Amino acid sequence: MGALSVYPVLLCYDLGLGELAFRFLMREQDALHYYSIIALFLLPSLAKNTYLSENALIPGSANPLFSTEDGIEANRFMKGIEAVVGDSIGGSGIDMANFIAQQIEDLGAEVCYHRFLPHSKHFQPLKFFTSTTNDMVIQPNSTDINFGINTIGIVRAPRGDGKEAIVLVTPYNSQRVQSNELLSLALGFSVFSLLSRAAWLSKDVVWLSADSQFGEYAAVSAWLNQYHNPVFLSHTVTLDTKIYGANHRYDGSSEKKGFKSFKRAGTMAAALIFKVGETRRHGDRDSVMMYAEASNGQMPNLDLLNVIHYLAVHRQGFRVNIAAFSSLLSSAWLRVIAEIFHTLGSVLRKINPDWKLDIMVPDYVEGTANLANSMYNQALGVPTGSHGAFRDYQVDAVSLEFLPTFHVKNENAKSLFLLRGGRLIEGVVRSVNNLLEKFHQSFFLYFLTAPSKFISVGVYMIPFALLLAPLPIVAAALADGRSMEKMVDLVDDSKADGSADILQSKSGSWKWLQAAKVLLVIQLWAVLVSLIPYYITQIPDCTPMQSALIWIMLSIIILIALYVMFGSPYSAGVEWKLLKATMITSISIGLGLMSIINFATAQLGALIVIPMSLFSRPLKASGMNFLPRAVLLASNVALAVLGFPPAMLLIMKGLSKGSWIVDIGDFWVWMEFLWEWSSATYLYIFLVHLPCWLLCINVLLHPCHQPGEAKMKQE
Template identity: 40%
Template structure:
């Protein structure tokens, strides 16, 4: 009978046994996972892959460019004519707009003038995640805006001879008529020459829109307003012209009389549309740098909340620039880490390991030269930083709001190398080749990667690789939380068994005190989260109460401190009202487990929104939450030195995010908050609703007096 009872017992499952074993040996396992995650993070530059064209239909460089030396000379002439118009200081905007419209009329292209309202201040409302709240104004507000303060975009459309008007490619050239520079003149000259060439191209299958964006209130605001009207024409709620100002009077103020009468007598002032926007290309001239030996271009691709365009679009530009036009493509890099000696030592070690691996098997390609590793690490760190900030790095960010692949190309040429005409010839062929490749597509970009980090102009780290360090570091948080919970439960069960021998023979029942400790810990986390929420939405109030940036930050900090003390008073009052013992010492293990759980949930939610911010955040949260333990409860020196080493390493990594401005001030902090609020960046919410509560809870755990 005993044997039959043993045979009827269900077999133990493997997964619960492995979970129990992992929780039982949590401390050494957490140490191994942390070291593995940091090593995987350092290996990312070596694991970067070479870029390649995934979509065969793009075939960059397959056709001979039609942008010839004559077109480059026309672009230079347009630039000289625009530079001559700068002499008219009194009426410069009207003269420049009339010049641009005159050439659009000569090309026989459809064109129109798009007027838009100036954007509102970032703290004018609490609409944080609304699409474009700065362009939704009531009739009362618009009556107070004079026509001279409205932004004016000029758009031209080329109808494709081989297309049906279903898709369109948008070219954007920002310019400011008020502060008109030589670089703006060269950019406009190149865009007019390219537009003139494309109007005669028989191979076009997609329409072309040239948007000359008025950057008086920033080029991003101009492009955002145009896209808003393009896709959501009924979102403004009313006509732009009303009251005493008519449409004809407005155009008479912004351009010369002949063109104003042309708009008055025809429908050219109406907003015209083409097909669905398949891609956007923003190109601008940075200027002339005489010390350069060759021309180069810089590509900006980071969009809002770390969104990136399809990698094929960047690959096409790099392929055409490097292999056909002989241009050098550059990306922003964290230049300060190029001098880090320990990073060079790691590069030397990886290079040596690569040589040994190649001696064993020639097919094992591991490692790279040390200088390439350092440069790749600098570029990768800059790419992660720009994505983690959650703010677009150029005008192309406006297109990402509508899931349109777009990049910004900044062109810089050396006047001593080939002259201005030779540089314009190369850049013109580059833009033409990019348009020709996108024109070959029969559908939107979808073949290549959307989630990646750039480690160089022709190297990238895909999503399948850079998720490894995040997962290795993130899994340590719930593992440590489970170990803390099990340790607390076992201690409570042993105490119950010792105090009640009769209960030890039956099923162990946890004491009521353990439940109250958990209830107090959860209540503490909820109160701290509510406090963090009020701190998050306080900047608009601080902006109203103070004038200078330093005073605004001071008001914000004073409110945060006083409200934090008030929250602790509310916590004590609520715990007394519910009959819960309000002691951090008796419930510190439950509070630590709750803190680890909060960090896990926050990073898990942030990772699909902005993976770079989640990766940078988990590097800071892991050592901070592990060190969140009362000083009197530190068991041995291993845990302390492990946490200290993690903190030092994370400080070095976080210092990458301050490469441009090593000295932080209160004014810079407020400008950063304004920028985050303006773009609706989730990084601001992530820092204020996850990192700030976890920091406060960690400090509580460090200073609390645990019960014996």
């Protein structure tokens, strides 16, 4: 219904009937906002089942080769690495890397090491969207002992030309190795051992044992950085045992072992990151948690997720899950909405069987919780796992976390798990190996409502389009200084005499330049506020609470200084309608640009800033009865409070974590989290949302006594 409301407007413009389009949007702009909210809540009902678009993938077409013997080899590897960890003193990271490398060499595969430093993230305004190159690579003469070591094994495809590769990643913490991490390494090695003997391989296979003592993402990102940005060293880098103390023991072959030259395979076709999580206490079967969101809302090709889901569920019997907002799963109001949509869908299906909107109540609640989490993670712009490092290089990647229901010491259950997990990974590698080109057939822009259900870009953009469509017309109406109803009447009058110009002010003045000046001043203030954290981070031993308070005080001082230098909105004599028109125009441009960078951020932001801007009206405005004025006042104040960025943090934290307690220091930590990950959401908050909020406050506090207003009322 909401989507159909836009088509007559587009048709009017195509036929040259601009006045009809203008009139339609002016009368229907309130309805469009209601339609957009309804369309947003309808999205879980409109989700489609996933399907494979690329026929070459053919998952499960071949019988798996991973057998119980490979599981036995995984157990042998696990016991060997347990012995290395138990015998080492103070240098288990080096010992584990050497043991893994030795096992890879015994398979006849190529092996190399990658040594990297922890990445010190800090705010760099001039390098916001650019990735630092080679800042985590250790130089030859470095004496820093605080570094991580990745071990890389490469199997050259017997039927390939070395131009493409498939990457398998197994993270582990070399300093505090847990039993589930050892099981992850054993699973990775057993699959790699099988692939080293596979005669059907046409793409190289790279196994990355990522040392995640500084974080899983840091280890993978450092390796990818050097993989795509080579560093040419003048001589071989060696591992000196002296820097680990006299108690560190090596065998003869590993003493003073040199770092082999960094080895590469072909262009990465896909990557799969897998690990074994902690044992669940309850559950009828083992499950797999799938993570796909990367930086700034990027998603891998949907076909990769479809292959994993099909093999995990229909071939190996795993339960596949995605992250959800737990607070929504037990929400009473969401269940009421689900009941309404279910009843309405049942009625519509009786009218037309093709309208399949009668989704079951539990499915709708779970789908909404999954959809909310998917939109939130994309809008946050921060990767949900180390797969995000691959998406920065346009490589499709997914992170899998196996959640077993057995205890690690249960040998029978562990062997069965290794068999099923190995066959799942083998099946994914087989499918990707069948591809003759990169993933491109399926969707890259989508939201997930379930592991097997998605919402495509053609559907989820409808609510956003309905919100954004009337804004330019509303801004034009306000800029003319007339009310919306009067503007629609002028359309009819212009048809009669052909002389009225509805988009040109009667006085022909250039008062809008003053409003544009106010907008530029506020935008300048917003840019300065977004850069202040760079200087605050230079202050030593500054707590988050202190940093946030300094940020707030400096922001207020800068705003006052700019108003003194360039004049405030009130001293410039700007009419509030012109100020509001400028605000709406700025919102339209900002949201439109943001939708290109990260659609989820634009969608969630539009739900807040568009009602806040359209409802804004001076609190001292007259000409209204008591009850409408009280309702308008309450709505304006409520929207202004909810639109304040710290209040947004409270809402997001409450929905995602169920915690409704927040302080000022949490806002600094949240902003620090966004800029450390170079999230475009940080730019949206300070270059789009914050200026809109301040303009809204200026409209609310406007004295509403302008020279031309009385004359306009008489007319």
